[in-house]
Amino acid sequence: MLDKCPGSANIRTPTLKVKQCPECGTEVELFSNEIKTKCAKCGFEIYNDIESCIKWCRYARECVGDALYEELMEKARNA
Numbered sequence: 673m674l675d676k677c678p679g680s681a682n683i684r685t686p687t688l689k690v691k692q693c694p695e696c697g698t699e700v701e702l703f704s705n706e707i708k709t710k711c712a713k714c715g716f717e718i719y720n721d722i723e724s725c726i727k728w729c730r731y732a733r734e735c736v737g738d739a740l741y742e743e744l745m746e747k748a749r750n751a
Contacts, residue, residue, distance in 0.1 A: 677735050683726065683744065684736055691718055705740075707747045 686703040693700050695716040702709050708719045726732045726744045733741040 677725065677729070677731070683740065689720075693718060705744065707744075 683705050686705040689702050689704060691700050691702055692698070693711040693714065693716055696711060696714040698711055698713040700709060700711050700718050702718060702720055704720070706720055708717050710717055726736065726741065727748060729735070736744070
């Protein structure tokens with residue numbers, strides 16, 4: 673049995689992903705635990721591809737901890 677869900681590794685220890693802004697083509701840095709960010713050049717909002725298990729897994733709070741769970745859920749509600 674696993675100690676932690678392997679899917680939550682990028683949430684507990686964020687990784688950097690470089691995406692291309694679909695509006696202007698500028699490279700935009702987005703961390704794996706961020707819901708969205710804005711392009712520094714044109715201001716377009718780029719969303720992360722995390723249909724996160726945090727939203728649906730009944731063990732999410734236990735897996736990532738109370739503080740991070742609350743922070744991610746708040747970000748998801750405001751996205």
